[in-house]
Amino acid sequence: MAISAALGEAPVVVAAPMSYWRTVRWRLAHDRATLLAGGVLALIVLSALLAPWLAPYDPSAGSIRLRLAPVGAPGHVLGTDEQGRDMLSRLLWGGRMTLVAGLTPVLVAFVLGAGLGVAAGYVGGITNTLIMRTMDIFYAFPAVLLAIAISGALGPGLANTLISLSIVFVPRVVRVAESATVQVKSLEYIAAARASGAGVRAIVRHHLLANVLGPILVFSSTQVSLSIILAAGLSFLGLGVTPPAAEWGLMLNTLRQSIYVNAVVPALPGLAIFVTSMAFNLLSDGLRDAMEIRG
Amino acid sequence: MLGLRKHFPLRGGVLQRTQAWVRAVDGVSFEVAPGETLGVVGESGCGKSTLARLLLRLIEPDAGRVAFDGEDVRAASASRMKRLRRDMQLVFQDPYASLNPRLTIEDTVAFSLLVHGTPRAEARERARALLGRVGLDPRLYGRRYAHELSGGQRQRVNIARALVLDPRLLVLDEPVSALDKSVQAQVLNLLQDLKAERALTYVFISHDLNVIEYVSDRVLVMYLGEVVETGTAEALAQAPKHPYTQALFASSPSMDPDHRMDRLPIVGDPPNSIDPPSGCRFRTRCPFAMPRCAEKPPRLVPVSVTHEVACYLYEAEPAALA
Numbered sequence: 001m002a003i004s005a006a007l008g009e010a011p012v013v014v015a016a017p018m019s020y021w022r023t024v025r026w027r028l029a030h031d032r033a034t035l036l037a038g039g040v041l042a043l044i045v046l047s048a049l050l051a052p053w054l055a056p057y058d059p060s061a062g063s064i065r066l067r068l069a070p071v072g073a074p075g076h077v078l079g080t081d082e083q084g085r086d087m088l089s090r091l092l093w094g095g096r097m098t099l100v101a102g103l104t105p106v107l108v109a110f111v112l113g114a115g116l117g118v119a120a121g122y123v124g125g126i127t128n129t130l131i132m133r134t135m136d137i138f139y140a141f142p143a144v145l146l147a148i149a150i151s152g153a154l155g156p157g158l159a160n161t162l163i164s165l166s167i168v169f170v171p172r173v174v175r176v177a178e179s180a181t182v183q184v185k186s187l188e189y190i191a192a193a194r195a196s197g198a199g200v201r202a203i204v205r206h207h208l209l210a211n212v213l214g215p216i217l218v219f220s221s222t223q224v225s226l227s228i229i230l231a232a233g234l235s236f237l238g239l240g241v242t243p244p245a246a247e248w249g250l251m252l253n254t255l256r257q258s259i260y261v262n263a264v265v266p267a268l269p270g271l272a273i274f275v276t277s278m279a280f281n282l283l284s285d286g287l288r289d290a291m292e293i294r295g
Numbered sequence: 296m297l298g299l300r301k302h303f304p305l306r307g308g309v310l311q312r313t314q315a316w317v318r319a320v321d322g323v324s325f326e327v328a329p330g331e332t333l334g335v336v337g338e339s340g341c342g343k344s345t346l347a348r349l350l351l352r353l354i355e356p357d358a359g360r361v362a363f364d365g366e367d368v369r370a371a372s373a374s375r376m377k378r379l380r381r382d383m384q385l386v387f388q389d390p391y392a393s394l395n396p397r398l399t400i401e402d403t404v405a406f407s408l409l410v411h412g413t414p415r416a417e418a419r420e421r422a423r424a425l426l427g428r429v430g431l432d433p434r435l436y437g438r439r440y441a442h443e444l445s446g447g448q449r450q451r452v453n454i455a456r457a458l459v460l461d462p463r464l465l466v467l468d469e470p471v472s473a474l475d476k477s478v479q480a481q482v483l484n485l486l487q488d489l490k491a492e493r494a495l496t497y498v499f500i501s502h503d504l505n506v507i508e509y510v511s512d513r514v515l516v517m518y519l520g521e522v523v524e525t526g527t528a529e530a531l532a533q534a535p536k537h538p539y540t541q542a543l544f545a546s547s548p549s550m551d552p553d554h555r556m557d558r559l560p561i562v563g564d565p566p567n568s569i570d571p572p573s574g575c576r577f578r579t580r581c582p583f584a585m586p587r588c589a590e591k592p593p594r595l596v597p598v599s600v601t602h603e604v605a606c607y608l609y610e611a612e613p614a615a616l617a
Binding site: 020187188189191192193194195196197198199202206207210211 | 348351376377381383385388392395397440456457
């Protein structure tokens with residue numbers, strides 16, 4: 001046609017358009033709040049990972065004489081807890097537990113939930129009914145209640161906490177995955193792929209997942225903070241991590257009575273939970289904005 | 296394509312029992328000759344898009360037969376179907392929903408080739424060549440995403456995707472309805488050029504009579520899932536027989552001041568296709584409705600060699616014949 005012919009003769013200066021993922025990266029790199037959240041998160045994860053080397057004391061070794069030392073006490077930068085254990089060391093070690101308890105269930109839920117949800121949405125019919133109604137049974141209970149019930153039945157311990165939290169989060173992810181799949185499935189480009197003779201596997205791989213995994217990933221990332229809080233809550237109730245292991249929720253629980261003696265030290269694990277979940281929330285917000293397709 | 300019929304079940308209630316059937320396409324029969332452009336025209340909701348999907352076996356008909364080169368498409372095995380799909384392609388109506396937002400347009404066009412086992416480099420090369428042919432310089436647009444293009448450009452991608460498998464039949468489902476008038480003309484001309492160049496056969500679906508008249512050799516007028524009239528484009532434009540076709544032509548604005556609309560062509564909305572009127576489906580809005588229209592649906596009767604109409608106005612009263 002005339003237009004392309006004219007362009008063909010002129011020396012074409014091709015400004016390479018950015019690929020989708022490069023655009024996403026560029027947007028993330030220019031989003032200050034997200035960068036900050038990411039930085040904070042990186043610090044928290046790093047400090048948790050390096051706890052064995054960073055922690056000045058053994059997290060479970062206490063000293064009766066030094067109970068509830070205030071923040072800034074000599075030798076104990078963040079004070080000590082009700083058994084005289086160093087708070088900084090316990091917070092560092094506790095971060096490992098809390099992060100594992102926060103991230104693992106969401107990761108499990110992302111994989112299982114995306115699989116089940118996409119299958120339910122794409123196959124439809126009786127498969128959809130079976131999967132979705134089963135999920136509804138779990139969904140009918142409030143998250144906290146369900147987590148407590150399952151943990152209570154399984155007994156305390158980190159592994160059981162992970163199992164019960166995974167069960168809490170799978171149905172949520174399935175729902176999002178299913179509705180995203182149903183929505184995308186009805187779009188004409190899926191019909192076009194079918195008309196071109198593509199099989200189910202090719203369609204799901206190239207046309208469906210690419211458009212569905214983004215929203216599922218963003219949704220899952222919003223659940224991380226909830227998972228951290230729930231895990232902490234379970235420990236608080238004595239259903240999660242068992243003492244003397246350090247975990248932020250558990251620390252909050254054991255320090256609860258000491259709040260009248262020293263208000264700052266018992267608030268520290270709570271602050272840690274707050275900052276971590278906040279950072280996860282901001283990061284997932286940023287991710288959502290960056291992954292949005294703008295026309 | 297014979298006696299094509301699609302009834303959609305309308306489900307509801309807790310137990311998902313079928314409560315009613317939407318008669319989207321009801322006993323539509325027609326043939327398309329190679330190299331021909333068959334226009335399909337009708338109001339929105341009359342089953343045009345359903346027809347397109349039935350032709351390509353994207354949905355299965357409840358009754359009837361689609362034959363391509365004499366071969367029953369419904370009877371084709373999975374592998375045979377895959378081969379058949381290369382011969383018949385569809386251009387979609389919505390230039391926004393019909394392109395995958397995560398694929399570059401080059402990959403969008405090349406995808407069909409990859410599905411049929413073309414090596415990646417060759418597929419890409421052919422996709423780029425075809426993009427150039429439909430008026431999108433592959434160096435400028437090949438690596439772009441659909442959302443970076445205008446509606447007309449997207450529709451060109453849509454056309455390129457349909458053509459990349461070298462089909463013989465192209466079903467165009469309202470290919471220009473979503474575009475501006477000026478862009479419509481460009482895309483229509485492109486389609487006409489491509490047709491001549493590649494000896495294509497078109498089934499061109501539209502609600503726009505001007506467009507249909509411009510591109511079609513023969514026209515099929517649909518009303519509520521049924522064919523009410525078929526004939527050559529000229530015959531229909533000059534002497535529409537069915538009251539519905541007449542009303543359609545009367546309702547398209549005329550450039551000639553002597554041919555102003557003197558009466559309102561048709562009033563009201565089409566009846567519900569879940570529960571269509573008995574007998575002739577158009578009778579509820581027809582100015583010439585007679586008592587017998589309610590009794591039995593009229594058959595398509597020839598008024599000339601190439602012109603058929605389903606209306607009792609053109610069918611002799613059986614009593615009169617006896």
